[in-house]
Amino acid sequence: MSEQELVDIIKKEVEKYLSGNKSDENSKEKINFYGTDLILKQELEKKFIIEESANRVIVSEINIKNFVDLSLGTYSDEVGEKLLTYILSGKEIFIVEEGIEYRNYTDIPKKLLKKYEFYEKEILDYGIKIIKRVEVLENLKEKNRYFSGKLLDLKTLRKNYDENKKIIELSKETTITDLAKEFAETNGIKIIKR
Structure with missing residues (x-):
C-alpha cells in the first residue's frame, strides 16, 4: 500500500467520523x-x-x-x-x-x-x-396532548388518543368519566390536570 493510499483511507475515515457527529447534531x-x-x-x-x-x-x-x-x-x-x-x-x-x-x-x-x-x-x-x-x-x-373541554369521556379520549402522546393534560374544570380513566390506565396514558 502506498503512502498516498494510506492518507486517502485515513482521510475517508476522518470524514466519516466528522459527518457522523453532524448527523447526531441534526437528529436533535x-x-x-x-x-x-x-x-x-x-x-x-x-x-x-x-x-x-x-x-x-x-x-x-x-x-x-x-x-x-x-x-x-x-x-x-x-x-x-x-x-x-x-x-x-x-x-x-x-x-x-x-x-x-x-x-x-x-x-x-x-x-x-x-x-x-x-x-x-x-x-x-x-x-x-x-x-x-x-x-x-x-x-x-413526552409528546403531550392538551384537552380543555368540559367532559373527557371514553369516546373523546379514543378520538384524541395518539400512541406517541402518552400524557394528556386537562384543564382543572374538565370532568373525566370512569371509562376514560380505565382506558387511560390500560393504555399507559398519564392524565394531568392543570
Whole structure:
C-alpha cells in the first residue's frame, strides 16, 4: 500500500467520523427558548437545538404586564408581541411556572389573586402549558396532548388518543368519566390536570 493510499483511507475515515457527529447534531429536536434563565437554557442545549423557527417554545419568565396582555390576546411591547406571535403561529408554548412574576409574591390580596388566576386560566385555554422548571425536559421529551373541554369521556379520549402522546393534560374544570380513566390506565396514558 502506498503512502498516498494510506492518507486517502485515513482521510475517508476522518470524514466519516466528522459527518457522523453532524448527523447526531441534526437528529436533535429543535426548540425555541425565550427568556433569561441561562442555566435552564444550557441544560436544554444539551438535548435540543435552540432555534427561533422551532415549533415548540419555552418561556422561562414572563412579567405581569405581558402575562395579562397575553391572556387578553394583545401586546404592548416587543416581548408581548413575540409571545402573541407564537400563539398565532400555532407554536406549542411552555411557560415556566416559577418565571411567572405574580407567583413570586406571597401576600397578594385575594381579589387580585383571583384576577391573576382568571388570566392564567385564559392562557391555559389557548393551549399554553404552565410547567414547573424541573419538569421542562420531561415535558419536551413526552409528546403531550392538551384537552380543555368540559367532559373527557371514553369516546373523546379514543378520538384524541395518539400512541406517541402518552400524557394528556386537562384543564382543572374538565370532568373525566370512569371509562376514560380505565382506558387511560390500560393504555399507559398519564392524565394531568392543570
